[in-house]
Amino acid sequence: MDWALVLAVFFASAVEAVEALTIVLAVGFTRGWRVALRGAVIALVILVVIVAVLGTAIVHYVPLAVLRTVVGLVLLIFGLQWLRKAVLRSTGLKALHDEAAIFESQVALLKTQADRQGFLIAFKGVLLEGLEVAVIVISLGSSAHALGQASLAALAAVVVVAACGLVISRALTEVPENKLKMVVGIMLTSFGTFWMAEGLGLRWPGGTVFLIPTVIWFALTVLVLVVLGKRRASAAR
Numbered sequence: 626m627d628w629a630l631v632l633a634v635f636f637a638s639a640v641e642a643v644e645a646l647t648i649v650l651a652v653g654f655t656r657g658w659r660v661a662l663r664g665a666v667i668a669l670v671i672l673v674v675i676v677a678v679l680g681t682a683i684v685h686y687v688p689l690a691v692l693r694t695v696v697g698l699v700l701l702i703f704g705l706q707w708l709r710k711a712v713l714r715s716t717g718l719k720a721l722h723d724e725a726a727i728f729e730s731q732v733a734l735l736k737t738q739a740d741r742q743g744f745l746i747a748f749k750g751v752l753l754e755g756l757e758v759a760v761i762v763i764s765l766g767s768s769a770h771a772l773g774q775a776s777l778a779a780l781a782a783v784v785v786v787a788a789c790g791l792v793i794s795r796a797l798t799e800v801p802e803n804k805l806k807m808v809v810g811i812m813l814t815s816f817g818t819f820w821m822a823e824g825l826g827l828r829w830p831g832g833t834v835f836l837i838p839t840v841i842w843f844a845l846t847v848l849v850l851v852v853l854g855k856r857r858a859s860a861a862r
Contacts, residue, residue: 629836630765631778633812637761638782640806641754646790648750656743664747669783672755676762676776683767690824696764697821703761704813708847711807716854765816811847815839 645665653661683692713719758779766775819829819836829835 627771627774629812630771630816631774633809633816634762634765634775634778635782637809637813638758638779639786640809641758642783642786645751645754646786649747650790652743652747660743661747664744664749665751668748668751668755671752672759675756676759676772679759680763680767680772680776683763690826692767692824693820694824696767697817697819697824699760699764700813700817701821702817703757704810704815704817707806707810708814708843711804711810712847712850712854715807715851717858761813807847811840811843814843818843 766772
């Protein structure tokens with residue numbers, strides 16, 4: 626089992642699952658659990674079909690070099706976006722992502738909505754957050770020819786987050802999302818750089834083992850950016 630890939634997919638999926646579950650819980654508390662769960666389940670079924678159809682087709686019909694180049698670019702875009710936001714939040718230049726505030730705003734909105742709107746909000750929330758997970762699962766899984774492992778890692782993340790939400794709804798507010806996004810951003814950026822370069826014909830010294838110094842390099846870069854950003858924010862204050 627490729628544990629680096631599994632962990633990257635798991636944590637990336639967990640981040641998106643927390644955001645989706647926040648919306649589902651808000652719908653459940655205000656419009657009823659049947660409405661919320663129906664919207665969430667239908668969205669999950671659509672996402673499973675997307676991963677199964679597109680993932681299988683990509684693995685069988687797209688040349689490996691082309692696949693790794695495109696996948697690397699996609700992962701770089703995702704990873705760098707997540708890292709940018711995580712660094713800005715860590716330095717105080719951008720407000721932290723507050724799941725509690727999101728939950729309260731969703732509840733306030735849904736109190737004025739009918740059941741149909743509640744269903745659509747739960748459906749769209751799970752579908753939109755899940756599409757990011759689907760892209761990551763298909764990208765990482767197909768490029769490493771481990772679509773099954775990537776899918777199981779994503780499913781495990783969803784189950785873990787859902788279990789936390791069912792036990793204690795406000796447990797979502799305790800998830801250190803910014804730190805999680807920073808770790809996931811480093812991993813996605815590292816995978817993206819590695820695979821895009823391989824797709825373009827570069828051969829890394831040591832092969833896949835070179836992923837380790839790549840991850841360390843991006844982690845140190847992010848650490849330096851956070852330190853410099855905090856100094857800048859402090860000077861500005």
